[in-house]
Amino acid sequence: MDNFFQSEEWRRFQEMSGYDSVRIGDDAQGFIHTLPVVGRYLYTPRFPSRGTVDPESLLGELIAHAKKARCAWVRIEPETEEILKSWKRAISEWGGNDGIRLIRAPHDMQPREVFVVDVSRTEEDLLAEMKAKTRYNIRLAEKKGVRIFATREKRYREVFFKLIE
Secondary structure, eight states, rough: OOGGGSSSSHHHHHHHTOOOEEEEEEEEEEEEEEEEETTEEEEEEEEESSSSSSSHHHHHHHHHHHTTTTTTTTEEEEHHHHHHHHHHEEEEOOOTTTOOOOOOOOSSSSSSSOOOOOOTOOHHHHHTSHHHHHHOOOOOOHTTTTTOOOOOOOHHHHHHHHHHH
């Protein structure tokens, strides 16, 4: 898998979550999001998914999709700093920029590191592929009474957000 956030599985998940998707170029995609105050925007996680993609060739198509979907802006979350720099160069050199500016968002929406784990395998197989220290920490957490469970209760959500902060 080249890039999980540009995969067919991620597109289907986003659509099941209520977001519209758009194809950009041959192998890229974006998702239409809406925020209460600023409105609709086209979000492209890890876009373009390959460092070899020429940003100028996709820029016009990206903007056309955003305009067609009545988006006020586009959020590009590139995989690397080099890709971000190439997008900045492309926008400054692009003839029809219509006042387009590329600024870095205060934070990325997706994590820097992504691990895809096949959870259909047995727990023993998954643990066997982990580092010894990771297995130790998992077993130590079990001994200390750490519980893992799924819930939608607000009180647990607040605790989760505090842990993330």
